[in-house]
Amino acid sequence: MDTDVLIVGAGPTGMTLANEFLxxxxxxxLVDKLPQRSDLSKAGGVQSRTLEGLDQRGLLEPLLATGDHPVTTGHFAGVPLPHDPDRHRLPWRAVPQVVIEGFFEQHLAARGLHARRNHELVGLVQDDDQVTATFANGATVRSRYLVAADGAHSTVRSLLRAAFPGQPGTLTIIAADVRLEGADPSTSHTWNEDGHWAALFPLGTDPQGRPLRRLVLGGPGRSLPREIPVTKDEIRHGLSTVFGSRVQLSELRYARRITNASRQVEHYRHGRVFLAGDAAHVHLPLGAQGMNTGIQDAFNLGWKLAAAVHGWAPENLLDTYHAERHPAGAAALRNVRAQSLLMDWAGTRDPEVLAARETFRALAQLPDVQNHLADLMSGMAIRYPMPGTGLHPLVGRPAPDLDLGPVRVHELLRSGRGILLDPADTHAKVADSWSDRVDRAGQGADTEPMLIRPDGYVCWAGTDNPEPALAHWFGEPR
Structure with a gap:
């Protein structure tokens, strides 16, 4: 073997996974076909659950220290979802994808891992023991496992001939990084009577401290073929149509056309090859869910592949990646489709769509509905399927960030190991049998006993014996 794991694709998903392995x-x-890292911002927001995951690896503070990354709000179909600190510890942040990639590139390089650029995958063969990948530059890499994080047009997915069912793109909209004059900082989504619309999201500031925005434009006549370049005049006309003369374009950094294609692979695992991020699921970029869902794929898969490499993974642990993340990806696709319908992306002004939207806006003011939507868009609504019946309400959900006295739970998870919280100090003997992969903590703390996986999800809680859960998730006792 040349390496334990080969990661194809050095975007946010691939680099998050590389950090998990380090x-x-x-x-x-880690390989990528591009000669250098992309300078396109692409996604622009980081949701609460992703921020928690970064915090659990000690990466959040250094990431936020890279520049001005203001707190922002999520939205569902253009309806703002204010942050509730009683429900979500960390509010959304405006951190462009290009910043995240640059941060991870430096972080990995400081630890000796550099992406191998100009590596275009052209061949892939696997057997019972290894995966052999060949590249256009003549290189060959043999690995125990391979992860495809190579984006929406994944070469790995094509070489696997993996089914990628779903809905093809039927229209395009414009996404651009801009600097504007006259735009209200509180403005997010605006529609006019003719069906033209614009969405604005913060992207921090430029080196001169001037605010940058992600601008999305859609409506009648906006859907043009993806290959047609977006011009400044087209952006100016779109702004004028929606805002009149009060909002002016000062600078256009980049622009592209994106489609409403919605697809998901049938299987996230193909033997020793795993699909993650946009290689596994694509949809309209609403709420940065593509990037955030991909990073969560990486957190879920990383510790499981590490367990397999180190030889203690229980049977079927690697299969739980598909069992847990495929439903999460499918849920993201469903809510994006619902949002695109309610937002009337095509600008049809269909009376039935407008009526549904007004009804939705009224419902979204109800606290319970708003909480549900905020959980959905923040990544906090996920509850992974876990074995057993009558499970504790915490099981399958993100672990609460409990104060254990000298440390908090998120700090303990920076070890990349499992955590057994044992407040009554009754499970020392059991925990000792898994002490090479699970840390025991929380003795004397005011908390319930619980077992937390390395990805920050609770896999056991309550007063019964934790030994079956330890064996199920962390393998045979040593």
Whole structure:
């Protein structure tokens, strides 16, 4: 073997996964077909659950220290979803994808892992023991496992001939990074009577401290073929149509056309090859869910592949990646489709769509509805399927960030190991049998006993014996 894991694609998903492997001592090769990192911002927001995951790896504070990344709000179909600190510890942040990629590139390089650029995958063969990948530049890499994080047009997915069912793109809209004059900072989504609309999201500031925005434009006549370049005049006309003369374009940094295609692979695992991020699911970029869902794929898969490499993974642990993340990806696709309908992306002004939208806006003011939507868009609504019946309400959900006295739960998870919270100090003997992969903590703390996986999800809680859960998720006792 040349390496334990080969990661194809050095975007947010691939680099998050590479960091997981570095932390757990798994040898890793990270490749990308591009000669250098993209300077396109692409996604622009980081949701609460992703921020928690970064915090659980000690990466959040250094990431936010890279520049001005203001707190922002999520939305569902253009209806703002204010942050509730009693429900979500960390509010959304405006951190462009280009910043996240640059941060991870430096973080990985400081630890000795550099992406191998100009590596275009052209061949892939696997057997019972390894995966052999060949590249257009003549390189060959043999690995125990391979992860495809190579985007919506994944070469790995094509070489696997993996089914990618769903809805093809039927229209395009414009997404651009801009600097504007006259735009209200509180403005997010605006529609006019003719069906033209604009959405504005913060992207921090430029080196001169001037605010940057992500601008999205749609409506009648806006849907043009993806290959047609977006011009400044087209952006100016779109702004004028929606805002009149009060909002002016000062600078256009980049613009592209995006489609409403919605697809998901049938299987996230193909033997020793795993699909993650946009290689596994694509949809309209609403709420940065593509990037955030991909990063969560990486957090879920990383510790499981590390367990397999180190030899303690229980049977079927790797299969739980598909069992847990495929439904999460499908849920993202469903809510994006619902949002695109309610937002009338095509600008049809269909009376039935408008009536549904007004009804939805009224419902979205109800606290319970708003909480549900905020959980959905923040990534906090996910509850992974877990074995057993009558499960504790915490099981399958993100672990609460409890104060354990000298430390908090998110700080304990920076080890990349499992955590057994044992407030009554009754499980020392059991925990000792898994002490090479699970840390025991929380003795004397005011909390319930619980077992937390390395990805920050609770897999056991309550007063019964934790030994079956330890064996199920962390393998045979040593």
């Amino acid at each position: 932390m757990t001592g798994v040898s890793t090769v």
